[in-house]
Amino acid sequence: xxxxxxxxxxxxxxxxxxxxxxxxxxxxxxxxxxxxxxxxxxxxxxxxxxxxxxxxxxxxxxxxxxxxxxxxxxxxxxxxxxxxxxxxxxxxxxxxxxxxxxxxxxxxxxxxx
Amino acid sequence: xxxxxxxxxxxxxxxxxxxxxxxxxxxxxxxxxxxxxxxxxxxxxxxxxxxxxxxxxxxxxxxxxxxxxxxxxxxxxxxxxxxxxxxxxxxxxxxxxxxxxxxxxxxxxx
Numbered sequence: 623x624x625x626x627x628x629x630x631x632x633x634x635x636x637x638x639x640x641x642x643x644x645x646x647x648x649x650x651x652x653x654x655x656x657x658x659x660x661x662x663x664x665x666x667x668x669x670x671x672x673x674x675x676x677x678x679x680x681x682x683x684x685x686x687x688x689x690x691x692x693x694x695x696x697x698x699x700x701x702x703x704x705x706x707x708x709x710x711x712x713x714x715x716x717x718x719x720x721x722x723x724x725x726x727x728x729x730x731x732x733x734x735x
Numbered sequence: 736x737x738x739x740x741x742x743x744x745x746x747x748x749x750x751x752x753x754x755x756x757x758x759x760x761x762x763x764x765x766x767x768x769x770x771x772x773x774x775x776x777x778x779x780x781x782x783x784x785x786x787x788x789x790x791x792x793x794x795x796x797x798x799x800x801x802x803x804x805x806x807x808x809x810x811x812x813x814x815x816x817x818x819x820x821x822x823x824x825x826x827x828x829x830x831x832x833x834x835x836x837x838x839x840x841x842x843x844x845x
Binding site for chain 1: 767778780833
């Protein structure tokens, strides 16, 4: 069966510091991978998605970036965090196909102070 | 107009009642529709997916899709306190990407 991991689970960072969040998927090959952010009381905002190694599409221009160095690894980064970057960051995967059901990792709660 | 809109909520129902959650979407080309449940502080988990017009039942949950009206709903029969959560509607407008509504918070009172 497939498993998705995210770390860290929680993170408190000062404004202007760098960020690196990691997501890995087990039990499947060549998944589609996604990064979402959820602000308090809101829905999910798609940040990046990837259909393969090195293939990243950005949905929202901002100070975040994503990379996919391996088939089942997806990394979200920032060089300088802003207060507005606080939120719940979720990684998700799906199989390529018309249904594209997405399955979510446990998430990282980021607080920028 | 938002691409995916849900009841603003919160929705409160007594235990044992039917909870009805509604979602409308703007893109007529949408093909796949999903309901996720999200407990406070946790990540969303898939409850139902539906791809064709009509009803789809899974235990106490029934998803209903009407593409002509651009409307998808989720019915929860015999609601339990454990059903108290935020329910997110998601619509796939392009292969590989989903657009989510802001969610409806459901409280089931014992």
